[in-house]
Amino acid sequence: MAGLESNSDVMTPVQPEWQGDKVVLSARDITVSFGETTVLENLSLDVHHGEILGFVGASGAGKSVLLRTVLGLIPRSSGTIELFGKDLATASTREKIALDMRLGVLFQHGALFSSLTVLENIQVPMREYLDLPHKLMDELALLKVELVGLPREAANKLPSELSGGMIKRAALARALALDPDILFLDEPTSGLDPIGAAEFDELVAKMRDTMGLTVYMVTHDLDSLLTVCDRIAVLGKKRVLVAGTVEEMMRSEEPWVKSYFRGKRARQIVTDNRP
Numbered sequence: 306m307a308g309l310e311s312n313s314d315v316m317t318p319v320q321p322e323w324q325g326d327k328v329v330l331s332a333r334d335i336t337v338s339f340g341e342t343t344v345l346e347n348l349s350l351d352v353h354h355g356e357i358l359g360f361v362g363a364s365g366a367g368k369s370v371l372l373r374t375v376l377g378l379i380p381r382s383s384g385t386i387e388l389f390g391k392d393l394a395t396a397s398t399r400e401k402i403a404l405d406m407r408l409g410v411l412f413q414h415g416a417l418f419s420s421l422t423v424l425e426n427i428q429v430p431m432r433e434y435l436d437l438p439h440k441l442m443d444e445l446a447l448l449k450v451e452l453v454g455l456p457r458e459a460a461n462k463l464p465s466e467l468s469g470g471m472i473k474r475a476a477l478a479r480a481l482a483l484d485p486d487i488l489f490l491d492e493p494t495s496g497l498d499p500i501g502a503a504e505f506d507e508l509v510a511k512m513r514d515t516m517g518l519t520v521y522m523v524t525h526d527l528d529s530l531l532t533v534c535d536r537i538a539v540l541g542k543k544r545v546l547v548a549g550t551v552e553e554m555m556r557s558e559e560p561w562v563k564s565y566f567r568g569k570r571a572r573q574i575v576t577d578n579r580p
């Protein structure tokens with residue numbers, strides 16, 4: 306991941322050599338079926354380095370299926386997926402492990418282990434991939450707790466002792482455990498009140514700005530789409546119907562896109578966010 310470099314007392318983001326318009330994730334002609342039912346058909350999508358891409362679509366359109374396919378959790382019947390220029394189908398086991406370490410994932414509902422404390426949850430990926438002394442892992446996990454804006458006391462709490470917003474932050478801390486290059490978020494603000502959701506969005510935007518993260522965010526949250534996403538991709542008819550900036554979404558004549566982005570609720574959010 307792009308780290309932070311100390312320049313006197315100013316922290317400036319380090320730009321990796323592939324910074325720019327590089328494609329971090331490239332999905333081409335992806336088809337995924339369950340039995341006779343095809344959920345995705347010849348779907349193609351690019352995610353660029355350093356962007357926050359919002360991925361939206363009707364309920365049941367296949368957003369989570371695509372995310373899980375990209376993560377290698379669901380097999381595809383055809384198509385290619387390249388992460389950081391590496392084709393997953395031809396990558397060696399060692400290369401796959403190296404790629405896994407560059408991905409951070411926040412699944413819907415947080416998916417923390419209920420019997421583990423926040424600190425222990427954050428350490429799960431560290432234990433899986435790194436061989437570090439216990440004390441160092443504690444220190445690193447505590448840094449992540451602070452990074453996501455949780456109080457240090459939260460580190461020793463169980464998920465059941467946390468509020469919904471704190472669970473999301475703890476899950477984000479775990480997704481950041483290995484300092485990933487790309488963060489996958491599946492409906493990260495669902496279940497949060499509007500203020501909690503806006504704070505979470507701000508946190509994600511701050512991570513992207515300071516750490517050079519690329520963010521792929523599945524969401525139904527119009528506020529998130531209109532306020533923090535650089536680009537939006539719309540899933541429909543088993544493929545990406547349109548992908549572009551908020552302004553491009555606003556101009557689209559595609560019926561679903563039009564009703565979603567130019568409906569009453571969207572107009573209100575745009576008005577509310579206008580300076």
Ligand SMILES: Nc1ncnc2c1ncn2[C@@H]1O[C@H](COP(=O)(O)OP(=O)(O)OP(=O)(O)O)[C@@H](O)[C@H]1O
Nearest residue numbers: 339342344362363364365366367368369370371525
């Ligand atoms: N393991 C599976 N086996 C069979 N069908 C599945 C499986 N996983 C998903 N599906 C089907 O794929 C379709 C897309 O599901 P998916 O969860 O990706 O939708 P989504 O766009 O994420 O919806 P939502 O916005 O409601 O979360 C649904 O019809 C779902 O029933």
